Amino acid sequence: MTKVVKYPNHKVVLQKASIDSFQIYIPLSIIGRENVHESVLFNTIEYIEETSEIIKEKRNKLKVDCVGYSIYAYVRNKNTNGLVQEELVILLNAKFLESPKYFEGITKDNFPIIFNQLIEKKVLSDKVNYAEFIKHSSVTDLDVKQDFKVPSEEWDIIRKATKEFKRLDGVASIPMYNGGKGNVGFQFNNRERSTMYKPFLKGYSKEVELNTKSKDFKDAYLSDVDLTDLRRIEVQVKDKKHFQSFGVKDNSLETILNLSHKELHEIQCKIFDKYKPISFKEEKVKRKASEKLDYKSQFIYEVILQKMASDSMSFTTASIWAMNVYNGDRKQRYALKKTLSKLSNHYEKKGFNILSNTYSFASKTKIFQYYKLI
């Protein structure tokens, strides 16, 4: 469901997936070399003066500083089956909209504004044809975002819950994102290292981000926006193959701009799916398999448990007792020690897990005292 929250002078659209940014690639042969900012056409060469030996040659990058954001562009050589073609690469961002429209994200309806910005900031000349530009540009590194109003108390629960997110095969690493200055959130992988198998996913406070990192932008264009408790979920689609894995036919700009909110949301769901916690059913199967002890260990485990109950011992004390009464040789005693250590983990996981997680210490102590487990 789409919820529109009205503020005095404008609307912020919440709970609607939209495009925040992407990189576009367009062949120079389509737009014409003469129609791009000339600085990107030159290379910088580092060489040894005495010998004229070239050490390094790199393409110039264009950076246009605007109020609260920058435009980046450069030219790269694309090699397709031996055919080298120059392409202009531009990083586009919803900030180009320079208004509260920023929250709408980049759409096919507001793309003319973005295109005009490129002309106004002289990245492109006004001779570039809009329709041709749309038709021949391709997209990578697409960021899909969705904004929510989530109070801190609930955001804390969300953050904590995502710590438990991991797939059965354990693919996800779970670094906790902390954008500094109190911007806590969660993050899976990062933009640089992400792949279609381990995609980038991030949740953070848009309110804090706009009041710190993007303060100039906020002050210039969003001064009358109520940003209280505004959170953002962001996912990234890397490349054509990644788009196709979501059923998107290709990565042309035309196709991407025509993706509906629903389709963009589906992409977000599928990326979340990579990191969502394993289901109860899966967990049950996994637990059954992983906790199955071999018959020798099971026997030792039972003996230890009975000793604990009859003599009011802790697991550690019962293990020491087992080592003392066992008459095996050095090798056998070492094997028993190893088994006991393994069983100690098993016991802790099995016997204390639920109570340590969910029950107060005083009550837990009472129970374990009753059963003579401590």
Added chain:
Amino acid sequence: MKRQLQLSEVIYDSIYSMDSKEMKDFILNGLKENSCSYKRFKEIVELQFVGASGELSETKLNALNSKLDRVFECEIKGTKEYQKYQNVNAFFNQFKVQF
């Protein structure tokens, strides 16, 4: 005769014997510690009875669930405290993620 000890039984008894105030605290602590919905919390409880320490009978599990449900319905469900968990649940549901 020495009492046979099964951890699953110990855990079951310790939960089942709680009075409603203790059980309310048990559920609320569980939701907080595990950052999960009540549905997920019950699954976590059930998972304690899976594995090598002896599985709990279906009858006992149902009895435990009924008692937990009763306390949840009467003491927790409509409270402001639980509302935030419902909101978080709605948030994750949008992304088809179980909370």
